[in-house]
Every structure is written in C-alpha cells, then in structure tokens.
Amino acid sequence: MRHKKSSQQGSVLVVAIFVIVVMGFLATSLVQVQWSNHDTLTRKQLGTQAWLLAHSANEWALTQVYPLTVSPAVSTSVSTVCSTLNANQVSSGMSTICTVDQLTCSQIGVLDDVGFFKIESTAICGSGINQVQRIQEVWVRE
Template structure:
C-alpha cells in the first residue's frame, strides 16, 4: 500500500472517536442531572418530614404545658361542641411553604372520670414545581386518668 491511499483513514478514525466520546459525555451529563434531581427531592422530603414533626411537637406542647398535671383540652377545641382545631404555621425556617396540624380530641372513659385522647395529623409541603414534596405525620396522645 502506498502512502497516498491511506491519507484519509486517520481523519475517519478521529471523527469516529470524537463521536463516541461525545456520546459518553452526553450520557454522563444525563446521569449527573438525574442525581441532582434525586438529591433535591430527598432534601425537600427531609425538610417536609422535620417540619411536620415540629408541627406535631408544637401542638403537643400546647396540649400538655410544662408544670400542669392534666392536658389542656381547649388546645384541640375551637369552642362549643367542636372537638377539632386546625393550626397553620409558618415554615420558613425549613424553607417550606406551610405546616398545618389538625388536632382532634376524643372523650373516653366513664363520665365521672372522663379523659381525652388526641389525634394530631400534621402536613408539611416543601419545594415547588416538580420538586414539591409533602409529608404527613400522625401522632396520638392521651390523658392519664
């Protein structure tokens, strides 16, 4: 073979190698982007979980104040016969939109020794758009007769 017949082969091999490397680079960029999306969702989910937990803790502190033997039934009542109260809190500390806690009280035991059970359902939403994540936590508490 003479030198003149092989002149274009290096160019073809170079173009092929560049094309294959560009494909690998595109695949790596896509994998990296997917990893970043997953991490963002996990961060917002964790923030929402802790915000919901904090909402329940706040309402529990209203129900069972320090230094008081019994619970404070009014913390889960809006007055009258309504045995449900909704708390809405600002969740900017967690960089979340909102935290909502619904407190419901249930009477149990005989009327002479009636006590209350409380159901707290906290919902927190963090993130926006396709990264919006909501976490819901439920907590139960009761008076000791």
C-alpha cells in the same frame, strides 16, 4: 502486496470522527448522571426538611395540648384544645421553601372512658418538580 498511499489517506479522518462521536455520547451521559444525582440530593434534602417541619408542628401541638406551665388539675380538656389547632398557628421560622400545609386533631375513639386523639401534620417543601410532602401523626389521650 504494497498498498497505495492514496487509498489510505481517509482512514485517519474516519477514526477521528468516530472518536469525537463516542466522546460526545460519553460526555452527554455523564452530564445526565450528574444532573440525576443533583436532583436526587435536592429531593433528599427537601424531604428531610419537610419531615423535620412536620415533626416540629406535632411537637408544637403537643405543647398546646399539654402545656408545661399549667398544672394538670386546671388544664383544659384535650378535645377543647384539639378543636382550636390549625396550621396557621404554626410558624415555619425562617424557611421560605417549607410550610405546614395542614395540622389536624381528631378524636379516634374512647376506651375505658379515656378519649384518644390523633394529631396529624403535613409539611410541604420545594416547588414544582422538586416539591415533597411529609405527613406525621401523634396519638394522645385525654
């Protein structure tokens, strides 16, 4: 039962090719997982920035509706200020990848002679496949 040496010479080559192919597939899958993690992290960070910018736009709108320096007795009505709010008035600061796309204020109803308004802001961050949008709303009363 002796095996001839000449019949076993190619087996190392087959094993080496098999190992190279398996390692190549493993490396490819690891690169895809790493890219996916990077993409998820980018979207998460952009989403947080958009959420904070939309929140800041709503806070800015509230300072326009209820200014701190004016007494309540002489302040203008919410409906008057509400009609002048728009996204062009909100500065996104130093950010070049985020903008306030919309800032709207609309009356949603009246209850016991008190008007209720909804301020809604939409912020967009990123571009292309990594573009995210966040919308926030605040309700105010007159």
